[in-house]
Amino acid sequence: xxxxxxxxxxxxxxxxxxxxxxxxxxxxxxxxxxxxxxxxxxxxxxxxxxxxxxxxxxxxxxxxxxxxxxxxxxxxxxxxxxxxxxxxxxxxxxxxxxxxxxxxxxxxxxxxxxxxxxxxxxxxxxxxxxxxxxxxxxxxxxxxxxxxxxxxxxxxxxxxxxxxxxxxxxxxxxxxxxxxxxxxxxxxxxxxxxxxxxxxxxxxxxxxxxxxxxxxxxxxxxxxxxxxxxxxxxxxxxxxxxxxxxxxxxxxxxxxxxxxxxxxxxxxxxxxxxxxxxxxxxxxxxxxxxxxxxxxxxxxxxxxxxxxxxxxxxxxxxxxxxxxxxxxxxxxxxxxxxxxxxxxxxxxxxxxxxxxxxxxxxxxxxxxxxxxxxxxxxxxxxxxxxxxxxxxxxxxx
Numbered sequence: 001x002x003x004x005x006x007x008x009x010x011x012x013x014x015x016x017x018x019x020x021x022x023x024x025x026x027x028x029x030x031x032x033x034x035x036x037x038x039x040x041x042x043x044x045x046x047x048x049x050x051x052x053x054x055x056x057x058x059x060x061x062x063x064x065x066x067x068x069x070x071x072x073x074x075x076x077x078x079x080x081x082x083x084x085x086x087x088x089x090x091x092x093x094x095x096x097x098x099x100x101x102x103x104x105x106x107x108x109x110x111x112x113x114x115x116x117x118x119x120x121x122x123x124x125x126x127x128x129x130x131x132x133x134x135x136x137x138x139x140x141x142x143x144x145x146x147x148x149x150x151x152x153x154x155x156x157x158x159x160x161x162x163x164x165x166x167x168x169x170x171x172x173x174x175x176x177x178x179x180x181x182x183x184x185x186x187x188x189x190x191x192x193x194x195x196x197x198x199x200x201x202x203x204x205x206x207x208x209x210x211x212x213x214x215x216x217x218x219x220x221x222x223x224x225x226x227x228x229x230x231x232x233x234x235x236x237x238x239x240x241x242x243x244x245x246x247x248x249x250x251x252x253x254x255x256x257x258x259x260x261x262x263x264x265x266x267x268x269x270x271x272x273x274x275x276x277x278x279x280x281x282x283x284x285x286x287x288x289x290x291x292x293x294x295x296x297x298x299x300x301x302x303x304x305x306x307x308x309x310x311x312x313x314x315x316x317x318x319x320x321x322x323x324x325x326x327x328x329x330x331x332x333x334x335x336x337x338x339x340x341x342x343x344x345x346x347x348x349x350x351x352x353x354x355x356x357x358x359x360x361x362x363x364x365x366x367x368x369x370x371x372x373x374x375x376x377x378x379x380x381x382x383x384x385x386x387x388x389x390x391x392x393x394x395x396x397x
Contacts, residue, residue, distance in 0.1 A: 044084035305382030
């Protein structure tokens with residue numbers, strides 16, 4: 001009888017242990033992973049839609065410069081879609097790993113009592129029935145044990161059915177993990193191929209731009225001189241804004257029409273969708289926002305833009321159409337990019353590892369402009385209008 005009580009106690013302990021395990025492991029972390037997975041899938045879908053729209057623009061382009069620029073932007077969008085797919089696959093693998101760990105723990109909790117019960121039953125069956133004729137109490141114990149077992153057997157059957165369900169769930173999780181790994185491999189292969197294609201397009205674009213590159217060196221020197229004179233990045237942006245105002249006023253005067261490629265590359269016409277920066281602005285890189293406008297960062301300063309956590313080597317694109325006003329290293333900000341847009345809007349992108357554009361280049365929205373680094377995989381973007389910081393989050397929803 002003591003054995004039966006011990007077995008029943010084991011069942012109760014297993015039930016309580018499973019409940020406690022569920023309470024400990026079901027927290028917000030899994031919910032955060034699921035939100036991250038959903039966000040990555042949404043980013044991937046948006047990037048694919050942008051790529052399709054840019055390919056249409058490339059097909060409708062009236063000259064080679066516009067066509068190559070739109071094709072490069074479309075490829076950059078596909079690269080960002082592949083990056084989002086990789087992030088989604090990695091998050092999915094992490095979620096499946098987490099669920100597999102929980103499932104293994106639940107299975108261990110349920111297997112323990114069943115193993116002990118099976119061992120106890122084996123011990124009981126080793127006692128010969130004939131022994132009950134020799135020991136008067138043995139017959140009473142045998143009858144009592146069989147009555148107890150007849151009551152316990154339905155519970156045993158229920159528990160074994162539950163174990164079979166757990167094993168089936170484990171097989172499903174293994175299949176999901178295999179699919180997630182295959183998706184990750186395919187996304188990484190696609191990303192490598194698209195980056196290779198983009199490098200070829202950028203080489204073609206540089207060849208096309210070489211026809212109009214006579215003033216590129218002079219304008220680059222002017223931008224570098226502004227950087228040397230500026231004490232802070234805000235000073236640099238103010239000086240560039242003032243230079244832009246002077247350039248616009250000079251362009252409005254009567255006189256000879258500037259050469260098409262003045263500043264380094266052939267002029268790229270701005271599409272109607274990108275002329276209104278406030279309505280068309282978007283983030284330049286795939287990532288998760290870690291600091292917003294006005295928030296206090298870990299280093300103690302108030303953010304003037306949005307900082308995104310990104311993967312190493314993430315593709316960075318122009319958040320809106322415009323002209324490259326500064327491209328190069330700047331003090332503690334790594335490689336930076338300042339883009340002048342229409343209507344007094346200016347974008348600043350900092351902490352870039354590499355830049356693929358030059359001062360004076362005209363870029364369409366989504367044009368590839370560089371990549372993030374690996375040592376500090378974050379990118380910060382600021383948007384200003386007439387020198388005043390604008391909340392990007394309000395523009396992009």
